Amino acid sequence: MHQTVLLREAVEALVTTSDGTYVDGTFGRGGHSRAVLQRLSSHGHLLGVDKDPAAAAVAAQLSATDSRFSFFHGSFAELPTELASRGITGLDGILLDLGVSSPQLDDSERGFSFQHDGPLDMRMDTSSGETAAQWLARATEQDIATVLKEYGEERFARRIAGAIVSARAEAPIVTTGRLAKSSVRPIRAGRSTSIRRRARSRVFASSSTASWMIWLHCWRRPWACSKWAAAWW
Numbered sequence: 001m002h003q004t005v006l007l008r009e010a011v012e013a014l015v016t017t018s019d020g021t022y023v024d025g026t027f028g029r030g031g032h033s034r035a036v037l038q039r040l041s042s043h044g045h046l047l048g049v050d051k052d053p054a055a056a057a058v059a060a061q062l063s064a065t066d067s068r069f070s071f072f073h074g075s076f077a078e079l080p081t082e083l084a085s086r087g088i089t090g091l092d093g094i095l096l097d098l099g100v101s102s103p104q105l106d107d108s109e110r111g112f113s114f115q116h117d118g119p120l121d122m123r124m125d126t127s128s129g130e131t132a133a134q135w136l137a138r139a140t141e142q143d144i145a146t147v148l149k150e151y152g153e154e155r156f157a158r159r160i161a162g163a164i165v166s167a168r169a170e171a172p173i174v175t176t177g178r179l180a181k182s183s184v185r186p187i188r189a190g191r192s193t194s195i196r197r198r199a200r201s202r203v204f205a206s207s208s209t210a211s212w213m214i215w216l217h218c219w220r221r222p223w224a225c226s227k228w229a230a231a232w233w
């Protein structure tokens with residue numbers, strides 16, 4: 001079940017004028033959006049944004065029942081153009097609840113979960129762009145190491161990238177389970193058991209920019225890890 005984080009705190013800080021115009025740039029399942037709408041008067045307006053088609057389906061129901069809400073299926077990076085096309089010249093606040101949503105993690109077909117094996121998709125927007133499997137098939141070892149180091153702050157980046165490339169040479173990596181197995185082996189080899197137990201990993205891709213973000217949330221940030229990652233280890 002999806003539970004919106006910091007719901008009251010975030011919305012109270014965001015909505016300072018009930019007649020204002022706001023953006024929820026990461027609509028998800030609409031937890032924050034519904035709370036924002038509760039604080040808006042009949043003159044207020046909220047634009048929801050999300051890349052995920054499943055979020056768009058939920059937003060369609062909300063916009064059908066509340067005229068103060070509208071939705072844009074796309075990236076918040078496109079907001080300036082989208083706002084201009086809607087004639088919105090000023091905003092009173094923007095909310096970004098960055099990361100993956102729990103429904104995205106729960107559905108193995110999305111390819112974000114290591115708890116249940118699934119296709120290596122990892123796109124936020126499944127309607128366009130390159131899957132993680134496609135990216136992995138063409139990326140150089142250096143590309144993979146850079147992504148792991150830059151986006152994942154992974155200190156074993158080179159070692160893991162080498163292991164992934166070796167696994168790829170045996171057969172294309174097209175499932176989350178196989179990627180996870182080839183990624184964790186070199187970490188296990190380089191850690192003490194107690195550290196290993198605390199290690200967590202998670203991966204996601206941002207395909208609209210054809211960029212791939214890999215987070216190996218480990219010993220440094222256990223609070224950022226999910227129960228499904230814990231189960232993998």
Ligand SMILES: C[S@@+](CC[C@H](N)C(=O)[O-])C[C@H]1O[C@@H](n2cnc3c(N)ncnc32)[C@H](O)[C@@H]1O
Nearest residue numbers: 004026028029030031032050051052075076097
């Ligand atoms: C943590 S969830 C948001 C949950 C939401 N606040 C709620 O209450 O349901 C993050 C959402 O951001 C979306 N997202 C990620 N990157 C995005 C981007 N560049 N533009 C728009 N949405 C994005 C994901 O698809 C996901 O639905």
